Amino acid sequence: MPALSTPADEVIGRDRWLVPVAGLCQLVGIAAYLMVFTLLGQIGASLHASVPQLGWIVIATIITGTVSAALFPALGSVIGQRRLMAVAMGCLAVGSVVSATAPDAATLLIGRVLAAPGFAASSLSIAIVGEHRLGRGRSRSFGVLAAFAGAAAGVGFTLGGALEAAARGDWRTVFAAMAVVSAITAVVAAITIPGGTPTSRHADIPGAVLLAGALVAALLLMTEGAVWGWTSWRVIALFATALVLLTVWAVTELRLADPLIRLGVLPLPGVVGGTVLFLVTAATVGVVNLTVPPFLEAPAAAGYGEAASVLDTGRDLLPFALAITAAGFVAGRLTQRWSPRLVAVVALGCEALALGLLAGLHRTTDQVVILLALFGAGHGGALAAQYLTLTRPVPPAAVGAVTGLATAAGGVSGAVASAVATALLAGRLVHAGTIEVPAAADYARAWLYAAAVAAAGALAAALSAARVRRGSLRPAPPQTPATPTGSRPAGPSSGRRTPR
DSSP, X not given: OOOOOOHHHXXXXXXXXXXXXXXXXXHHHHHHHHHHHHSHHHHHHHHTOOHHXXXXXXXXXXXXXHHHHHHHHHHHHHHOHHHHHHHHHHHHHHHHHHHHXXXXXXXXXXXXXXHHHHHTHHHHHHHHHHXXXXXXXXXXXXXXXXXXHHHHHXXXXXXXXXXXXXXXXXXXXXXXXXXXXXXXXXXXXXXXXXXXSOOSOOOOHHHHHHHHHHHHHHHHHHHHHHHXXXXXXXXXXXXXXXXXXXXXXXXXXXXXXXXXXOGGGTTSTTHHHHHHHHHHHHHHHHHXXXXXXXXXXXXXXXXXXXXXXXXXXXXXXXXXXXXXHHHHHHHHHHTTTSOHHHHHHHHHHHHHHHHHHHHHOOSSHHHHHHHHHXXXXXXXXXXXXXXXXXXXXXXXXXXXXXXXXXXXXXXXXXXXXXXXXXXXXXXOEEEETTEEEEOHHHHHHHHHHHHHHHHHHHHHHHHHHHHHHHHHHSOOOOOXXXXXXXXXXXXXXXXXXXOO
């Protein structure tokens, strides 16, 4: 008689697929987020969209993606992680369908907003794996997630260009393909991810609204500040709004018995250090994503670039993505023997070296590709290190909270870095035929800025590692000898009688 499957067998089977499926969801979400950046030229020409309209599509992608990524890790413990991941992938599918059929730029923007929960798959995957994996298994699992992040970069830049080229410039095909992939991933997530039963926690809706409002104001300030003018009334109003909302949110969360995001975990060792790593890596990769594709696609008349197509640019960025994948996988293994902070020091130092060299060596595409691969190796290692640094000292139930905070900080950091890089690229424009493009020296300044951020992050990680090592080497305080029952301890009387 065949043995009947039990609920325990079902849980074990799902747990076996936890990391691969979480990584797949992360890959799909990141790729969907990146694809639009490679298709803006075709979208603008097809929909007759102006530059401001295209800019708002990018802004909406950044803002909604960051807000979703900040809220979803903690929200997963309220409504169930399996259910939330399936919903996120379903929203991505629906939003991609709307984007694929958009008759104008406004509808495309709506599609990107509808797809935003799918962009949160990355932070939700980190929270899920952090709660279900402990010890060595957590290190290996985070290495796998970092590898999936590298694969996502390759898919986002390369596959988007390949599909667009195969469809002869029809960017709608890319969104249609993403809709199909997202729908399939939603089904796979619903079947395989364990932990689908929600807890008894209540949904902290006021806290979610306050945090979302603060992030929207802050990100809109960062993305539009250079255009509106940093001293304009709109920028000042957004800054004040973000500050007030963030303050009210923090005070409210600290007073609640069961907040959506538990700020009380911030003092735990590693949480602040992990958040700093999120800040640094989001800033450096944000500058790379913003600067390298247009640099390669610039016409030769600009004095740099080779007028690369979207597909050519994707191919050039493929070594970068492969380097992230390999380095993330290896770093996950290294953190089993070395401190994640030491791995972060080496990885961020590699980022800083690559960006510094890129600022001086970018005359040929080969130079850019090689140095970008070196940056990818550092970035992949930093991703694995930051995941583990952030979650290792945190109780499993609080992993979602700290992941949401760190992701929100990373989103703001990426927006700030993009705003700074945009301002640097606008410093001096040169004529390249009928268009104006940034001067090569402005790209070099942007890469030097990112190199300085990576170097500062490496220094912070090194100081943190040294502090942790000093703490571990400090001798433990002497233990007070146990006092026998019925006797008094030596020294001044405490005024208490020892019970017999």
